[in-house]
Amino acid sequence: MKERSDRAAERLRDWLKALAGVGSAVNRGISQHDLLSMVAQTACELMHYDFCSVTVPDAASTVLVIEGSHGLTADYIRNVNATHPIRLQRTSLPSPSSQAFTLGIPIQVENAETNPSFGPWAAAAHDQGFTSMIAIPLNAPSGTLGTLNCFTRFSHHFDKDEVSLLTVLADQVALAMNTARLHADQGRIIAELKSLNENLEDQYGLQRKVAEVHHRFTSLALQGGDIADVGAALAELLHRSVVVRSVHGTVACKSGIDTSGLLEALEGTAMYQSQGDSGHEFTDNRLAEVQIPLRDGSSAPAVRAPVVVREEVAAWIWTTGNVTDLTPLDRRAIEHAATVMALELLSSRNAAEAAWHRSGEVLAGLLNSQGPLSSSLLAQAESLGHDLSQPHAMIVAQHDWMRTHGIQNKLSDAVARLPGESRPQPVVGVYQDHVVALWPLGSEALESARQAAEAIRRALTDGEPNAASSLAVLAGPVSDPTSYPETFSIARGAAELARLRGLSGQTLLVSDLGMTGLFLQIPDTVRLHSYCEEILGALRRHDSSRGTELVQTLSVLVRNNLDARTTAAQLSTHTSTILEQRRLIEEILGCELTNVAAMTRISTALQLDEVLAATRA
Template sequence: MVAPGVPASLRSWMSAVSEIARAVNAAESLDAVLARVAELACDLIGFEFCAVMLADATGEHLHVEGWRGLTPDYIALLGDGGSLLVHPSGPPLDTPAARAFREGRTVAVPDVRVATDYGRLPDLASAQGYRGLVAVPLPAAEDDGGPAAATGVLVGYSVTARDFAPAEIELVELLAGQAALALETSRLRAGQQEVIGELSRTNDELRRGRAELEWAEQRHRELMQLVLDEVGLAGLVAALARTLGASVTVEDADGRLLARAPDEGYRPPPDAAARRRAPARQALEDLARRYEVVRIPVVAPAGPVLPGAPNDARREKAWVAPVVLGHELVGRLWVTAPPAVPAPVQLRVIERFALVVALELLKARHLVAVEGRLSGDLVADLLRQEGPLHPQSLLDRAAALGHDLAVPRTVAVLAVDGQLPAGVRVAEVARAAAGPDATPLVGAHEDGYVLLVPDEPEPVDVLRRVRAQVAQLAGPSCPVTLVAGPTARTPEEYAPAYRVARGAARLRRAARPGGFVDARQLGLSALLLETGAPDALRRFASSGLRPLVLHDERRGGDLVSTLRVWLRTGCSTSATAAELVVHPNTVGYRLGRIEQLTGRSLRGIDARLELQLALTVRDIVRLDES
């Protein structure tokens, strides 16, 4: 409070300064503070109108930021966008406010009607209704020991012509100084608030970063515990799916499914057609070289889009991480349909899971390799020419590998003529194709693979699936032959059964590689396959059946098929006629013709036996896969 005896003008001045300070300290907006300055200028000095103008960042324009009594139309007349040019092209565009700011001094115009230095001033004065004015620059804080350029200008207007006394000008200049001080204080406060805001944002970012690191560390600990608990690939995939709230798929390098999660609401990765489209194709081709999670742009299948759906409603959200072993891409880890775009910390978690998946695949490879060696050694010991040395030991070793050799098993031989593509492992393919209910014991032996398949379920169906899968992976340039041989019930029966299947396989491959041959019920013919050479067997069959084959080819006859059925039905003419749906006399005629062409009587047991063996060899060589 001002002490008694202080002049009224001084009391008013001190009250004005205090009011400006309170406005600044109260953190009022800059516009409000400057309007308060303009109001006080009118009250203290007797102006009818007042304006506080500030320079823009370029220093080329003055903008009215606070005023008292000025009309909106007048403010609009001050220039484009409510601004005055600081450096006009000439006097016609110059104004007292611009000169005061430009020259850093007070400019007084007692009567605008006689002011010839300002071309625009008469029109502006007429629009607002004033005759005199004074413009005072707002001093800026000193910089490096010297005065800095002004930050703006305070302009007071009088409706009458007015000679401004030195005391009045000094008072306006003091008020301008207070306005400049308020302006600087307000700017400093704004800067402080900005710094405080930036610090607050930085703290928020640090807190979020710390939370993300803690989340990632927790996921890492959980991942390590999963590895220690040996949950396997399925457990890892299920855990990642729960963590991300998304669908997770692991596939090998050829796209075969290895594991997926969750069971309910699972969303598969893009199909083969979607992956072939460019940019998805390019991203997948670069995957092995990037060693990081990438987003795969995939267009969802055609279908209705809900009203109001975003423009990318047909785009699936899919991310994929490479599973790499020794710089070799061995698989892919897909994350599909997450609730939101994964944050960077989540992408790092996916990459860690991909690394552990690679270790799981490496472990599986190692186990497969070990199992393959053990299975191969077991098969080799089981198929010794002289028979197994320790039958019970073989049964125990097979049981340790999960196979019960006490159960009757079909002995099959699979052979591939040509080089299999890299990565095709016959034993793995055979086990996968056979299924869990008929898993064969598979071992590489001699020039092929031996498969010991349980007799239940039907082994032929199982073996056909195995051959079809291997043939698909091998390709047309590598014929795949699979022979189902006799059934073995004891360890001592495996070697003879194998020799029969091997003989049939060699016979087939020597004449016509590829296909499936069922050689389980050959009877006496099995002896030839077990001991005979393929070329000798072919010559035997060819010489014995040549007349009949030539007759059928030239005349379209059915002598060979009639002979086969007749021998199979126990040499019964009536049964043969019933099966071939012909008259018994026709069968008798054909049998007589066979005797004429071969020069052998079918009543002789030796002739029947030779023809039966020849037909067996011919069937193995010519048997179609179907």
């Protein structure tokens, strides 16, 4: 009796030790596979079974898979898990394991070879070498978690005591699995909270650094710094070269170790213009990576960011390298720099617009004056940086007024790019549908202002050098401020005369028009008209009464050195017609066109006629 009691006590100790081992394993945080394999081994050792396995449903809860085992071969496990899975749904004859899982009660099979429910696994059972098996559900408050399957080599009936003990073990396994899952969930939540906290700390640190960057930029602006100062601070933060260019190509900042290479690459491409036309709305403030061409034919990555003023791109921030190499702080620094630069540009624009209007008032006062200039006009000019006491060249440019958008900014940028920082400010404005600039010459010749005239002409044509309206005239120099109205009249007449001659896409000096340019400077047009009438009057009256165009034919003939064939081609008529018209012209004028003296008078009259036509226009 005592021996029996000792065996019972020893078995109870073994069970308690085994259950404690399961609990300890859960507390150690071992994986579910290792935990269930330990349970399978424990069941075999406590109950003296040959094989054990623990099955759990897959992620879709459609089949049971062996998650832990003891004694079973890899081939048997592969057969159950892959070849003949234990289905939980859509099966006409459920397996013992699926029945135990679904019904929540133990299901046993005394002979696996003859039991129909074990049919798909009979061959595998034979190869594994077991005959009997029992499936115990792992019941938990939340539902069945799986099954504990025990196998014996020989036929065996699992009696009530065995089932009770296995049920106790299964309940402990279910409790252990639940606890392990809770531990896993708790660990995952803790990891997520830790990661979230780290992210919040990183975000706070980033926001603090961003605030410091913004404070640095705004402090620079408030202390009188300009775009170049903000760009230099940005280059220092990025450890990269930084170039800031207006959409018209004016360099507002170049800071960093090697800005020359970046500037050279940007000069070699129209990218900054085509991607930054200030005439279009722009709402995308994201950084972009672009490839810029290098001198050797290769390309290099560069990052650009827009500086947006009033929903339009006013400038681009360029820096070297890739976008992906920028840290979050770098990106925010560029964005804040762009914002501060936009405020600076807006302030500069407002000041420039006010100066533009005041400069326009000075220009109108000069060109409308009919005597000595008033002291108030001189004082206003001086306050804007104009020195009217020195000689000026007058630049008169025709402009396509369908392209009026941003004309003041285009002209300001064009003037700012020209060399000569120490010179007085030019007077630039619009007068009688022409852009007019009074360019200070100092001691230089009139020709020195051609570069400025050409820059203004190009600025007005949006980079299209052959635009039909692309023409500028350079007149002067003007030393007496009271002569500006007369000089404007001459320059405007020269521009109209050039248009009538079909000239465009260039900058002309009045002297480039030859003798016609001199005629433009004769104020007494009545005498010029009388001379033209004396020479060409008879021909003009013939045209009027007969509906002919002999004056035009004569003009083209003179221009072509009396070549009838060339003249005929230009007037789209036959050579014989031109020869007949020439004979008629000579008869009406009473002279031969081959006569040098007569030809000189006629040529002069035709040029004067052009001048008068331009003046009338």
